[in-house]
Amino acid sequence: MNPFKYGTIVSGKDFCGRKTLLKQIIGYIESSQHIVILGERRVGKSSVVYEAVLKCNGERLLYVDLLGIKSIDALCRRILRAIVVLEQKTGWFDKIIKTLSYLRPTISVDPITSMPTVSFDASVEMKANSIPEVLTLIESLGKKRPVAVVFDEFQDILNLEDSHEALAILRSKIQFQGNIPYIFVGSIRHKMDEIFTHHDSPFFKSAIPLTVAPLSYEEFSKFLKKKFTMGQRKIDDEVLEKVFKIANNIPGDIQQLCEAIWEVTTEKKISPDKLKNAIELIFAREQKSYENYISLLTNIQLKCLMAIAKEGGNSVFSISFMKSAGFNNPSSVRRAITRLTKLNILFESGGEYKFINPFFRAWLPYKG
Template sequence: MKNPFTIGIAKEEKFCDRKEEIRNLKNFIQNGQNVVIYSPRRFGKTSLVKMVLKELEKKDKNFIGIYADLFPVSSYQDFIEIFSKAIIQSIGKEVDKSFFQKIKNLFKNIVPSFTVKPDGSFSISISINPSTSLETLLSDLFTGLEKYVKKNDLKACIVLDEFQEITTLKESKKIEGLLRNFIQEQEDISYIFVGSRRKLLVDMFTDKKRPFYKSSFLYPLKKIEKSEFVKCIISSFKRTEKVCSKSTAEEIYDLVDGYPYYVQKLSSIIWDLTDKKVTEKIVENALKTLIKMESIDFESIWINLNKSEKIVLKMITIYPEISPFSKEFLEKSKLSIGGIQKAISSLIKKDLIEKEDNLYLLTDPVMKHWIRGIF
């Protein structure tokens, strides 16, 4: 039997709970409101927004969902290419005569070309004249999309995943300003801005000096409720003729602090190791395997931290109940208050730690296991 757990985009029966979030996002979109969704990486944001778009498209034939992943952007040309491809792919799910008619003259300065695959799907290439200005390209993209939506009496929602990545571009300030101007003029198109580098993303919408200030609803994505996730774990094992008790499912959840990606991945490893019934020993071995799998990523992060950041991260992991600004923390770390403050600020920007109830915790629960294992 196929492993029922997923570490990719969760679909259909592999999608667990999020009923309230789905309902809220649908309401935002149907009311034409823009939303900022943020959480640690691999928290299920992409699965959630894709599920919402799919359900709305299924319910309303005059609705189109457009999803663009901006994580790879390294230039404004990349942004234009990714965004325009996403629009074209959403307009035509299949290549046929009507599709080519739909996109004819969609853009003036952005020229698409297609390669049709044997299964009916297609790949898109985008040509842009290097001399065309950023302003012209963005105007072309937004004007073309808006005209198409109005002409066909449609409602649309555009998801810009890892939206904060545009801040890494040298033209970022100009892009932010232009995007805000175009977006606020559109009537039938709503936007969902998604990101996992939370401070970077939230600052874009809460800093009074930034163009997107107070332009969207802030929507932090929380963990899936323990009771709901436990039900999903148990039912997934049962569906594949294996047994996982409620107490064991709760332990799986707790071992990774309910972190959605890790709950799925740990459950997946446990499923592979289980013949008929999950045991304590299987869970223990699976956790060791998970830590080992993730260690390459953690080692890469650790190597790129400076000495103070490593000390603070280690201290927060080993002594989570001690305030970083207490006398005890200072004595144990042998760092100055200034050094600790600087390290904490940097670790927050890197999304490695977060503040909760006046204490600082590691964002990644498996990295916490890894650090404890090496010290």
């Protein structure tokens, strides 16, 4: 079986390293300190938080994923669903169901995944005044047994039309829940900054920021080599170093590439030329979504993207970049980049524009 996992939270034996960070997070949880976890996509934020809560002294995890939420109603439903799932095995469950009776909760078990699913009456729309109620429910959970609350992809709360109001209400409730640690996780840096470092944000300086950096080559390559060895295969540093480079050191992308290398090899020793086959496998799997991206772009945007794929996104407003991309006007580059960022193709980090998906970056010049 392919031992590499990507795109999901990893824990236990699939979790590598991060001893210091884990210890730090556990310390904060146990002293009920609120924290913000920042870092690029697929670097390992959700996993490290999950692993930390597992290793705590009995805190249970209330995990709420806010990815893609668009309304206060959705926010409340996500939290309620998490509560119901958490309490499903305890006697308290009936009480919660009663408290939520106006939402007519129905619980069922997905026949394929065996995961409990909860649905609420869709005709009831929860508004801002439901947020305090929902948070009171969390508070009573915490009184029974310690709980740590994780809001993952927290920046998506800014998508709500009334995000300021939602944040203000959340903040005003949370600050009186002294015994419950809240962990806010986010990958879009400027949005997280808007929430936690802007003076007029209700969450201004309300939590201690921690950054999740890529795993070191030394630590992570050892972990990956072991996985290959367990399947009677051997991979050299020569190949692994290239894998890290292609994946920009992002653990999730590194594991994705290792998964593909595993798929295209059977022999004992993995030679460097197998990397090409692995990348082609990823291209073949992802081709449709790349083409879909391209179909969303204008010619100018595509030219700009190609230029970044070839030359990197360090100095996109420089004369030499514009020349090679075929522009003579920085404002058209700016507009193209704004659109490419909105489409989640590029992101900005320390003044550099990078591809969110490194394999898409590799595919562009290969294709064009």
